[in-house]
Amino acid sequence: MSQKILMVDDEADLSKLVAHHLQKEGFEPLCVSNGSDALKALAKQPFSLVILDIMMPGEDGLQVCRKLRNKEETASIPILFLTAKDEESDKVVGLELGADDYVTKPFSPKELMARVKALLRRTERKESASSYAYRDLVMDVPRHEVSASENRVTLTAKEFALLEHLLKNKGKVLTRDHLLNTVWGYDYFGTTRTVDVHVRRLREKIPLLTDAIETVPSLGYKLVDEE
Known part of the structure; x- marks a missing residue:
């Protein structure tokens, strides 16, 4: 179809x-x-x-x-x-x-x-995708659902994909170019400003990410390890 x-x-x-x-x-x-x-x-x-x-x-x-x-x-x-x-x-x-x-x-x-x-x-989701937990945040990838402190959070497809990639690579520094190429694809024509906008929206929608997503000057972002 x-x-x-x-x-x-x-x-x-x-x-x-x-x-x-x-x-x-x-x-x-x-x-x-x-x-x-x-x-x-x-x-x-x-x-x-x-x-x-x-x-x-x-x-x-x-x-x-x-x-x-x-x-x-x-x-x-x-x-x-x-x-x-x-x-x-x-x-x-x-x-x-x-x-x-x-x-x-x-x-x-x-x-x-x-x-x-x-x-x-x-935006196509893989049936074999996993689920993630980080502090009070839970991501169910197959269901395309995210909750924080047991409250459902509505994310766009790109916000969801960006958060999923950060969760997969917890503790690693991810450059803006890497995030742009991985989340948006090598054939995406945008700029790294797109990454900054989406990170800001994630922080606004999920307050626990305000400090959890760490900005690495001149490089990109890192989801800090859980204490």
Whole structure:
């Protein structure tokens, strides 16, 4: 069964172009032109990924992203922003709200398809994956669930993958480049700033990680050993 991808953009010609390339790659696209219709579509059926414009009439892409991340049913859906807003500050805001990737217009359809496939590959979970415990934190990888002090924590797909990798490598210094290549994949086109944003979000969502994830100056991060 082909994976369903939701394309949200008020530019009809651009949506048709992206949908054409998605179909060529074997995906099943659904195009909507505004945030309200996007939320309705997501409430009716599951999607493997959302491609989201930022500047749209009514609810913009940032508002839609925030709503998706705040709902348990849609919190882990990969979100790729496709937008004309190309300032670094715009990208950081998008990533902080929970987007997994950010592509600026004009764009190469070939590069966009590569990013879509990379996101989908990185969010696939292995059935043989294990579970982890760290202090009051418990991660159940097969169920894609995390709890801290017995309270359920909702993480995006990338936040979950980043935390899993930190738990696997407890006590080791992991460079930003290593985390970017391992969690996002060698074909990811982002920068190491992406890692910093996701680490900050983990610390905000799981307070025990504020001190547990140690920043190693000029290198990266380390999940400190349990005492």
